[in-house]
Amino acid sequence: MALENIAYSLGLFAISTIGVYLVSRRNFSKKIVGNDINKPHTPIVAESCGGILIVPIWLLIILCQFIFGFDLRLLLVGVAVTVFAIIGFLDDNRHKFLSKPMGWKERAIPIAITSLLLAGFLFPPTDILGIISVIALALFFAGLASFSNTFEGLNGWTVGSSFIITSIIAFAALSFNTQLGLIYTCLASIILGLLLFNRYPAKAFPGDSGTLLIGSTIAGLALYSQDIMFVIFVFVLFTPHMIDFFLLKMITNRKDASQHKQRPYKLLENGKLTIPNYEDRKEKLDFAKLVMKIFGPLYEWQIVIIIWNFVFISSVFWLLVFKFFQLF
Numbered sequence: 045m046a047l048e049n050i051a052y053s054l055g056l057f058a059i060s061t062i063g064v065y066l067v068s069r070r071n072f073s074k075k076i077v078g079n080d081i082n083k084p085h086t087p088i089v090a091e092s093c094g095g096i097l098i099v100p101i102w103l104l105i106i107l108c109q110f111i112f113g114f115d116l117r118l119l120l121v122g123v124a125v126t127v128f129a130i131i132g133f134l135d136d137n138r139h140k141f142l143s144k145p146m147g148w149k150e151r152a153i154p155i156a157i158t159s160l161l162l163a164g165f166l167f168p169p170t171d172i173l174g175i176i177s178v179i180a181l182a183l184f185f186a187g188l189a190s191f192s193n194t195f196e197g198l199n200g201w202t203v204g205s206s207f208i209i210t211s212i213i214a215f216a217a218l219s220f221n222t223q224l225g226l227i228y229t230c231l232a233s234i235i236l237g238l239l240l241f242n243r244y245p246a247k248a249f250p251g252d253s254g255t256l257l258i259g260s261t262i263a264g265l266a267l268y269s270q271d272i273m274f275v276i277f278v279f280v281l282f283t284p285h286m287i288d289f290f291l292l293k294m295i296t297n298r299k300d301a302s303q304h305k306q307r308p309y310k311l312l313e314n315g316k317l318t319i320p321n322y323e324d325r326k327e328k329l330d331f332a333k334l335v336m337k338i339f340g341p342l343y344e345w346q347i348v349i350i351i352w353n354f355v356f357i358s359s360v361f362w363l364l365v366f367k368f369f370q371l372f
Contacts, residue, residue, distance in 0.1 A: 166270055
């Protein structure tokens with residue numbers, strides 16, 4: 045079975061890699077591109093390439109139907125993450141397909157409905173406490189997708205972090221649930237296919253379609269386990285994302301948490317990045333700028349490696365805590 049799992053993972057990795065390569069080539073030729081603003085001469089990079097991961101993710105879901113038998117719950121997770129990918133795709137291409145930018149309500153309403161429906165189906169409520177639990181689990185599903193989408197800004201930042209987290213989840217799941225372990229191992233392989241093109245220097249950007257898809261898939265599969273303690277474990281692995289959003293962006297830059305009003309990083313003549321000077325002279329931080337605040341100006345790849353190491357150390361810490369207290 046171990047050899048079969050390796051074969052499945054390698055096959056999905058190959059499909060993911062080929063898919064991202066083909067989409068990046070197509071998007072580049074169709075001018076679906078973005079400027080890599082953190083490099084000299086701001087090179088043009090293929091945009092919105094992460095959405096193609098929906099193909100190997102659905103192949104994984106279908107594969108599980110053959111190996112473990114038909115499972116409606118897993119199919120519904122697939123439908124839910126597909127909705128998130130579509131929302132991200134529309135947001136990526138809002139100027140092409142929509143008459144005006146996608147508003148927060150247009151984005152939030154389908155995300156909220158999808159999250160509530162999935163949580164309600166997987167954890168059917170029978171009383172008030174059950175309804176509250178469904179709401180909390182829906183927030184978990186939507187929240188992790190959003191955290192994945194906002195923990196972003198540098199080559200390989202969010203995709204590499206997602207690969208690390210998914211790998212740790214897979215390692216943990218293999219010890220108590222063979223099916224869940226296989227699914228997360230394959231998901232890590234799928235994400236790795238995108239990381240090959242998104243790592244420094246990036247040849248493809250994931251776009252919202254990719255980041256929302258990855259985050260929602262990690263969360264959706266945790267809900268699929270129907271194991272509350274496992275859901276909590278997956279949630280705490282996103283501690284770096286929560287630090288980035290709640291303790292840095294929302295406290296120091298609440299009015300522009302998405303960092304669209306001004307370039308988030310200043311590119312120095314030597315190619316290193318540093319914290320820019322703001323007109324109001326107030327400190328505006330995210331996780332990358334916190335790294336620069338501690339270590340000073342750094343090259344983009346150095347910042348990302350430091351973030352990856354923090355994500356890895358945080359993930360291993362929580363894994364050891366859950367193992368020590370035998371929480372799963």
